[in-house]
Amino acid sequence: MGDVMDDILKIFFEECDELLPELERGLGEISEDESSQETINAIFRAVHSIKGGAASFGLDRLVRFAHVYESALDGLRSGQVEPDPAIIKTFYLAMDVLSDLVAEAKHTGDAVEDSRIEENVQKLEAIIGREGDAPATAEVGETPVPEDFTPVAVDFGGFDFDEPAAEPPASMLTVKFRPHSELYVRGDDARNLLLGLKELLPEGGAEAMQVVCETQTLPSLVELPVDEAHLGWTVRLPEGPGGTTEDDVQAVFDWVGDVCDLEIVRDDAVEPATADENHAVEDEAAPQEAVSADVSDSLPVPQDEASSGVVEADAQAASRPAAAPPAKAGRKREQNASIRVDIGRIGMLMDMVGEMVIGQASLESALTREGALHDQELVKRLAVIKTLTRDIQEAVMAIRAQPVRHVFQRMQRVVREASALAGKDVALVLEGEETEVDRTLIENLTDPLTHMLRNAVDHGIESPEVRQAAGKPAQGTILLSARHRSGRILIEIRDDGGGINSKRVLQTAIKRGIVPPGVSLGENEINELIFAPGFSTAETVSDLSGRGVGMDVVKQAIQNLGGRVTIKSRPGRGTLFTLSLPLTLAVLDGMLIECRGSTMVVPVSSVVELVTVKMGEDVYTIPDGSHVVSVRGRCIPLIYLGDELTLPKDMIGEEEPHHMGRAGEDGQMIVLVVENEAGARAALVVDGVRDQAQVVIKSIEKNYRQIKGVSAATILGDGSVSLILDVSTLIVSATKRIDTRALEAIAERAA
Amino acid sequence: MADEQKVRVLTVDDSRTMQGVLRKALSEAGYDVIQGGDGVEGLEVLEQADPAPQAIITDINMPRMDGFQFIEAVRSREAFARIPIICLTTETDEEKKSRARSLGATGWIAKPFNAEKLVWAIRRVTA
Numbered sequence: 001m002g003d004v005m006d007d008i009l010k011i012f013f014e015e016c017d018e019l020l021p022e023l024e025r026g027l028g029e030i031s032e033d034e035s036s037q038e039t040i041n042a043i044f045r046a047v048h049s050i051k052g053g054a055a056s057f058g059l060d061r062l063v064r065f066a067h068v069y070e071s072a073l074d075g076l077r078s079g080q081v082e083p084d085p086a087i088i089k090t091f092y093l094a095m096d097v098l099s100d101l102v103a104e105a106k107h108t109g110d111a112v113e114d115s116r117i118e119e120n121v122q123k124l125e126a127i128i129g130r131e132g133d134a135p136a137t138a139e140v141g142e143t144p145v146p147e148d149f150t151p152v153a154v155d156f157g158g159f160d161f162d163e164p165a166a167e168p169p170a171s172m173l174t175v176k177f178r179p180h181s182e183l184y185v186r187g188d189d190a191r192n193l194l195l196g197l198k199e200l201l202p203e204g205g206a207e208a209m210q211v212v213c214e215t216q217t218l219p220s221l222v223e224l225p226v227d228e229a230h231l232g233w234t235v236r237l238p239e240g241p242g243g244t245t246e247d248d249v250q251a252v253f254d255w256v257g258d259v260c261d262l263e264i265v266r267d268d269a270v271e272p273a274t275a276d277e278n279h280a281v282e283d284e285a286a287p288q289e290a291v292s293a294d295v296s297d298s299l300p301v302p303q304d305e306a307s308s309g310v311v312e313a314d315a316q317a318a319s320r321p322a323a324a325p326p327a328k329a330g331r332k333r334e335q336n337a338s339i340r341v342d343i344g345r346i347g348m349l350m351d352m353v354g355e356m357v358i359g360q361a362s363l364e365s366a367l368t369r370e371g372a373l374h375d376q377e378l379v380k381r382l383a384v385i386k387t388l389t390r391d392i393q394e395a396v397m398a399i400r401a402q403p404v405r406h407v408f409q410r411m412q413r414v415v416r417e418a419s420a421l422a423g424k425d426v427a428l429v430l431e432g433e434e435t436e437v438d439r440t441l442i443e444n445l446t447d448p449l450t451h452m453l454r455n456a457v458d459h460g461i462e463s464p465e466v467r468q469a470a471g472k473p474a475q476g477t478i479l480l481s482a483r484h485r486s487g488r489i490l491i492e493i494r495d496d497g498g499g500i501n502s503k504r505v506l507q508t509a510i511k512r513g514i515v516p517p518g519v520s521l522g523e524n525e526i527n528e529l530i531f532a533p534g535f536s537t538a539e540t541v542s543d544l545s546g547r548g549v550g551m552d553v554v555k556q557a558i559q560n561l562g563g564r565v566t567i568k569s570r571p572g573r574g575t576l577f578t579l580s581l582p583l584t585l586a587v588l589d590g591m592l593i594e595c596r597g598s599t600m601v602v603p604v605s606s607v608v609e610l611v612t613v614k615m616g617e618d619v620y621t622i623p624d625g626s627h628v629v630s631v632r633g634r635c636i637p638l639i640y641l642g643d644e645l646t647l648p649k650d651m652i653g654e655e656e657p658h659h660m661g662r663a664g665e666d667g668q669m670i671v672l673v674v675e676n677e678a679g680a681r682a683a684l685v686v687d688g689v690r691d692q693a694q695v696v697i698k699s700i701e702k703n704y705r706q707i708k709g710v711s712a713a714t715i716l717g718d719g720s721v722s723l724i725l726d727v728s729t730l731i732v733s734a735t736k737r738i739d740t741r742a743l744e745a746i747a748e749r750a751a
Numbered sequence: 752m753a754d755e756q757k758v759r760v761l762t763v764d765d766s767r768t769m770q771g772v773l774r775k776a777l778s779e780a781g782y783d784v785i786q787g788g789d790g791v792e793g794l795e796v797l798e799q800a801d802p803a804p805q806a807i808i809t810d811i812n813m814p815r816m817d818g819f820q821f822i823e824a825v826r827s828r829e830a831f832a833r834i835p836i837i838c839l840t841t842e843t844d845e846e847k848k849s850r851a852r853s854l855g856a857t858g859w860i861a862k863p864f865n866a867e868k869l870v871w872a873i874r875r876v877t878a
Contacts, residue, residue, distance in 0.1 A: 008771035015767050038814075045765065045812050052841060052862050053768030070841075187826075187835040187857045188876060196875045252875065255858035258849075 005057075012053040016102045019046040021409045023095050028412065031088045044073045050098065054105070062101045065117055069094050072124040081127055090123045096413055171239045174265045175249055178214075178232030182259040190233065196252040197235055200244035208243065210236040232261070239266065343439065346399055353393045354696040357587060360389045361693060361717030390694065393587060397438065401583075404482045404491075405433035407446050411480055414450050418457040425474055426461050428453070431481035437489050441561055441581060445491075448557045452493050452577055453478065455551070460497035460575050470572065472496065484583075488605060491579040500569035502526045509535060524680075525735065527567045531555040562588075562697070562711060564676055564728045588697060590724065592690040592716070593672060596647040599722045601695055601714055606727040608673040608681065610689060615667030626734075629683045631673055636683045637734040638671070644730065645709055674727045682731040693717070697724065709733075757783035758877050761804035763793030763821060764839070765813040769862075773808065773839075776866035782873065790816025794824055797831060804834065805877045808860075808869075811840040811847065819854055826855035835876035839864060 026043035029035040051066035073091070075081035097120045103109025175197065179190050198206050214232040224230070237244060246264055253262050364382055367373055373382075408430050419426040437445075461467075461476030468474050479494040502523050509515045509529040521529075529535060533552040558565050563581035582588060582605075590601035611631055613619060619629050619638060627638040641647075671683040695714035700707060700723070711726035760782045762773045770786050777784045785800055787793030790813055797804065807825065811818035818838055825831045835857040842848075848859050860872050 005775070008768060008775065011771050012768040041812070042814065045814065048812060048841060049766040049768070052766055053772075055862070056768065056772045184833075186852065186855050187833050192835075192876050199871075199874065258852065 009057055012057065013102070013106050015053060016050055017406075019050055020095070020099050020102065021406055022046045023098075024092075024409050024412055027088060027091050027095065030083050030091075031085070035083075040073075040077050044070065044077050047073055047098070050102070057105075059105045061112075061117070062098075062105055065094075065098060065101055065121065068121050068124050069098060072127045075128040087127055090120075090127060092413075092416060094120050094124055096417075099413075171266055172236050173239050173244070173246060173249060174263075174267060175235045175237070176232065176263040176265075177235075177253065177260050179229045179256070179260040181227060181229045183256050184229065186256075186259065188256060188259075190231065193252060193256065194233065194235065197237060197244075197249065200248050200252065201237060202243075205238070205243065208238045341399075346396070349396050350400065353389075353396050354587065356389055357393060357694055357696050358715050358717070360385055362719060363717075365717035393694075397583065398436075400439045401436035402439050402442055403434045403436050404442060404445075404489075405430075407442050407449065408433050408480055408482070410446065411449055411453050414453050415457055415478060418454045419461075422458055423463065424457060424461050424476060425464055426457050426476045426478060429477060429479045431479060432483045435482040435484060435489060437482075437581070438583060441489075441583075444557065444561055445581075448554045448579075449480075449491075449493075451551075451554050453480070456493055456495045456497070456575070456577075460495040462498050466498075485580075489581045489583055491581065493577040493579075494574060496574040499571040499573055499575055500527050500530070500567070501571070502569070505529055523569075524567070527569050528732070530567070531565065559711070559726070559728070560701075566676070587694055588724070589692070590695045590714070591672070591692050592722070593684075594687040594690055595645075596642040596687065598647060599690060599716065599720065600641075601722055601724040602672060602674065602684070602727060603724070604692065606674045606676065608675045610670065610672050613669050613671055613683075615669060619669075629671060631671075631683065634681070636673060636681045637731075638683050638685060639730055639734050640685050641725075642685075644733075674731065676728040676731050680731050680735055682727075682734045684725075684730070695722075695724065757781060758806070758873070759783040759785060759800070759802060759804040760806045760808060760873060760877075761785050761787065761793065761797055761800065762808045762839075763787045763790065763813070763818075764808075764810040765789050766810070769810070773869075776869055777873070780866070780870040780873075789813040790818065790821035790824070793821055797825065798828075803831065806873050807834055807836045808839050808873070809836060811838055811842050811851070819850060822851060822854045822856050837872050837876065839869070 023043050023046040026035070026039045026046070029039045030043075047066055047070045051063055051070055054062040054066060069091075072081070072094075076083060076087075081087065097112060097117060100109055100112045101117075104111050177190075177193065179188075179193075183190070194211060198209055201209060212234040214234060217232065218230045219225070237249075239245065246266065249264055253260070256262075364386075367378065367382065373379055411430075412428055415426055415428040456478050457476075461478070462470070462472075464474040467476065477496050479492070481492045481494070483490055506515075506521065506526050506529070509526075509532065510517050510519075512532075512535060514529060514532045514535060515521070531551045531554075533550065535550060535552065555565050558579055558581070561581055563579055566578045566580075568576040568578070588601075589604040591604050591607055593600050593602055609631075613629050613631070618631070619627050620635070621627055627640075628635045629638045630636075669685055670688060671685050672689070673681055673683050675681045693716075695716070697712045698714055700710060700713045703713075707723075709726055709730050710723045711729075712724045714722050714724055716722050758781075760777055762770060762777070762784060763786070764770050764773065765788055767788075770788070774784045774786065785796055785804060787796040790809075793807075793809065794816070797807070809818045809821055813821075816824070818840065822836055822838075825834065825836060832855075836855065837858040837860060838848075838851050838856050839860045839862060841862040843861055851859065857876050858872055860868060
């Protein structure tokens with residue numbers, strides 16, 4: 001039994017995870033004045049459902065708060081309360097409290113401080129003018145629960161009535177009732193009420209109930225109106241222990257008070273069987289079953305059942321389901337829209353698909369070795385398997401994909417809290433929330449995004465006064481958007497703040513020894529410096545972003561996801577951070593390259609072109625000793641991959657031209673031009689390109705340690721392990737070394 | 752099959768938690784439970800159900816089709832005109848109660864409910 005409850009509790013928390021964002025979305029719409037009555041209903045329902053669910057588990061703190069919140073929202077729903085900015089803010093803050101209380105109940109968050117709850121309760125009550133009710137005490141345990149509401153944990157204990165059958169009753173209750181025809185219209189039945197009365201009596205005590213049906217008012221059959229009620233009943237039953245109470249009797253008629261004549265009279269003199277002339281009286285000795293039988297019998301003529309349709313329905317309702325097959329159609333129907341699957345199972349599937357990709361590659365590789373690939377038939381079939389493998393992989397990825405909405409909406413709170421702390425007015429606008437990304441990625445995006453948005457509020461957006469002085473609206477705007485682009489997902493954080501002060505950034509970088517003094521850097525390179533470890537321009541460590549975490553950590557986190565961060569900044573106009581992430585962490589399209597006898601993988605997405613250059617003609621040495629190559633009139637830093645990765649030279653054992661790249665006798669070199677998200681390029685000198693293939697990403701950090709310039713490893717079709725290059729890092733380290741001005745000079749010369 | 756002996760109850764509620772709790776409470780009390788996630792779904796389930804449920808428990812505040820519309824829709828179908836419908840809701844508004852009544856609701860239980868009260872209510876209308 002506990003297990004089932006645990007499962008339901010799990011469902012409850014899952015539901016909370018869906019309802020809270022819904023609440024947030026609704027509040028967003030209201031604050032932007034785009035709300036409809038349906039929005040208001042939806043947010044009301046969200047809080048309402050959380051309360052209802054929480055009540056079932058005795059989560060009192062959550063229930064109490066949700067109740068107050070709900071009441072305030074009800075004011076909104078009924079139109080008593082107009083949503084002004086202050087009220088919306090209160091609702092937002094209350095939502096945060098609610099969400100923290102859910103986390104508290106889930107044990108994923110710290111206990112919410114009582115004072116914070118109390119403060120919010122008072123604000124909420126003030127909205128509907130109930131502040132008077134709130135006691136001054138901040139004790140949450142004593143938060144007033146309005147009279148009309150008591151949380152009741154569901155008790156799944158037995159339903160047996162095992163009160164002892166007691167002494168003879170002290171008094172009898174006489175219940176007279178006469179249903180109106182409306183009672184039947186509402187799907188109720190006099191029979192139900194009679195049985196309801198019987199149920200009030202303790203087990204075995206039913207024989208003490210006497211039922212008399214009053215049929216005097218029944219017209220003759222000829223003139224009987226079929227849709228009216230004509231019968232009344234008089235029931236006598238014992239009161240007290242072994243019997244019932246007047247309140248309980250009243251409760252039986254609770255729902256029908258307005259559709260029947262009812263009279264309950266207590267008579268102290270115990271008179272057995274007051275028989276009215278023409279009516280059957282309950283035999284006192286009748287066993288319990290007989291009572292039910294008699295109750296049914298005491299309906300001599302059905303009142304409104306002449307219409308056959310109704311009779312049928314009634315018969316079905318009255319007799320326990322007949323011979324009809326126990327069709328499960330209804331239940332199946334419920335489930336066809338979507339199913340919930342344990343994420344672990346999908347992870348397993350994903351792993352197996354990964355292995356399948358490797359298996360398929362190794363099959364192909366083995367067949368190639370055997371020379372079997374001349375067999376056209378075999379080639380065709382292999383191609384089919386290849387296509388299928390890719391399709392399956394995409395299908396599994398689609399299962400894991402989730403819209404970024406959830407994590408995006410969480411950022412609303414981050415910005416709200418950060419701007420409150422910084423005393424700024426900032427609106428977060430979301431775009432492309434429907435964009436789907438691999439679930440793992442989404443989970444790992446929260447922290448970096450949180451940090452970047454805090455930064456944007458803290459360092460990006462100026463104070464309202466400064467903004468107004470600059471002729472901007474006092475409220476700053478941050479745009480958080482997501483979209484797909486060429487097999488990757490791009491997330492942009494664009495603020496309309498003051499932009500990056502490059503001069504100050506450069507000064508700081510020099511001061512911290514990140515770059516040598518007198519270095520000449522372009523604006524973009526300077527901006528990139530804020531990602532350098534140990535960099536922080538904030539003079540005073542602020543409460544917000546200055547939590548000992550710099551942008552370098554953000555960058556690292558994004559890189560660990562196989563992503564890149566780039567910045568664009570326009571002074572006075574704002575800053576744009578772009579995160580480019582792979583759609584999945586599991587597989588990538590790679591180009592297999594050879595370098596000093598090793599095969600390595602370069603993500604196809606970062607390859608611009610493959611060109612052959614001449615050592616003497618296209619390659620220039622710049623004053624600092626590094627090399628650049630001119631490709632299509634553009635000077636690109638040259639990276640001697642073997643040296644960069646310190647691959648042992650003796651691996652090829654032969655003569656070895658220049659730094660590594662096996663330049664042919666005529667000084668020809670193969671270079672792979674690669675590009676990062678910011679558009680920065682570098683040329684990798686390689687020995688050759690072997691193939692293009694889909695590779696399964698295996699974490700190298702998890703199994704070994706991080707290697708600079710390498711993002712992960714993979715297993716190739718022939719079973720060998722190969723490294724996947726982190727092109728972005730390689731480009732950055734290459735461009736950093738090189739004096740840009742020298743590059744420009746060479747570019748001019750080359751042109 | 753044991754199910755054929757059981758009284759079938761349709762519960763309509765948009766909260767999955769509530770649906771879980773209802774399913775558990777009712778099935779432990781020996782009922783055969785079928786469920787719908789809002790009025791529209793409830794109506795679908797009702798129409799597909801064979802045998803038809805002998806009682807319906809419905810929430811009031813639901814998306815797409817709320818409890819009032821649902822009651823009205825059920826009552827307008829001759830085959831279901833007599834199935835008892837119990838509203839299970841936190842709404843305590845008298846005006847809403849009487850609206851539900853006039854649309855044909857049989858009874859009203861306030862949430863949060865306890866299982867005993869719920870079972871009592873169903874027995875009360877399916878006796």
